[in-house]
Amino acid sequence: MPARDLAEVYRRFAEAEGTSPLSARVTVALSGSAEALRALETARARQPAGVLAALHDLVLAGRAPALAAAYAAGDGEAAAVAAVDTLLRTPDAVAARRPVRTVETARCAVLYPAVVEAARRAGADAVGLVDVGSVGLDHHLDRLGITYSTGQVLGDPSSPVQLSASVVGNRPVPATAVPEVVARVAVDPDPVDVTDADDARWLRACVAPDQAERAARLEAELALMRADPPQLVRGDAVEVLPDAVGRVPDGALPVVTTTWALSRYPLESRLRFLHRLDEAAAGRAVAWVSVEGVGVAPAVPTLGDRRASGHSTIGVAVLGGSVLHAEAVGRCWSRGRLLSWLADS
Structure with a gap:
């Protein structure tokens, strides 16, 4: 990408950044530095969010003291100068980082009742x-607390991680608790190990340096995950799904969850994902809970909604010894902060 186009990408990112003044100021500085743009021009990971996270990672690792001081003081001008200097001194460290990864907990307010529904259907x-x-x-949704606008409280009310979500429509979410969770498995081509210091630091780096409340919440989330870390299965979900399901002990229902994950795959791969689910359910019941854009999850009804409707469909299916039957049990908006439950509780 030519430097002029890259500068425009950074300027637009800064204009859209509404939650972190420090990040916006640093991004503007990078867009206005010809040297910085040249350093980023040939980099593989040059998108603003990734570069900002990489700079923050250097701060957290103690490798960018001037930038650390500017961040700590909330000094945008000093941060702008120090960020450009840090990039020019350590271009490889900034450009060759892993993708931005953020811990999103709001989706658990949608997953929780859907997992309950899947378990109910499978007995x-x-x-x-x-x-x-x-x-x-x-995979830790049973260990956090969720308060819905209807007054329902699910999960652990004493958990250090508490969520809230709004419910619209006439039907409440199921009031039943999630059954005992006997296995937690994470499937990803590049899984994050929360017990690894570098991986945990990268998650912290993906939070803007002036978002203290979000950083504190992340620490609570990391502590919760470290107390019972999931088994990590590295690989493409389409290929490794049967192995991942096999990590769940006999006698327990494997519940595969996909939250805005299938949109990364072409339709052919999504259909193969269903085939893999069917393979995994050859000798046991397996449930699938999906929260995906309208029409993204194969076999989950669209309820007549348009693909570009701006909301997602909550799907539940139980496989094992019969033809796959998936049902849309709800809709959600804002990544899980607002939902409408449709299934009979």
């Missing part, structure tokens, strides 16, 4: 959570 009193492609508490 399961124990489950294993097999999460595909996300970083966060999807």
Whole structure:
């Protein structure tokens, strides 16, 4: 990408950055530095969010003291100068970082009732959570607390991680607790190990340096995950799904969860994902809970909604010894902060 186009990308990112003044100021500085743009021009990972996270990672690792001081003081001008200097001194360290990974917990407010519904349909009193492609508490949803606008409270009310979500429509979410979780499995081509210092630091680096409340929440989330870390299965979910499901002990229902993960795959691969689910269910019942854009999850009804409708469909399916039947049990908006439950509880 030519430097002029790259500068425009950074300027637009800065204009859209509404939560972190420090990040916006640093991004503007990078867009206005010809030397910085040249350093980024040939880099593989040159998108603004990734570069900002890489700079923050150097700060957290103690490798960028001037930038660290500017961040600590909340000094945008000093941060701008120090960020450009840090990039020019360590271009490889900034450009060759892994993708931005963020812990998104709001989706658990949607997953929780859907997992309950899947277990109810399968008659399961124990489950294993097999999460595909996300970083966060999807496989720890039983260990956080969720308060809905209807007054319902699910999960652990004493958990250090508390969520809230709004419910619209006439039907409440199921009031039943998630069955005992006996296995937690994370499937990802590049899984994040929360017990690894470098991986955990990278998650911290993906939070802007002036978002203290978000950083504190991340620490609580990391502590929760480290207390019972998931088994990590590295690889393409389409290929390794049967192995991941096999990590769930006999007697427990494997519940595969996909939250905005299938949109990364072409239709052919999504259909193969269903085939892999069917293979995994050859000798046991397996449930699939999906939260995907309208029409993204194969076999999950669209409810007549348009693909570009701006919301996602919550799907539940139980496989094993019969033809796959998936049902849309709800809709959600804002990555799980607002939902409408449709299934009979």
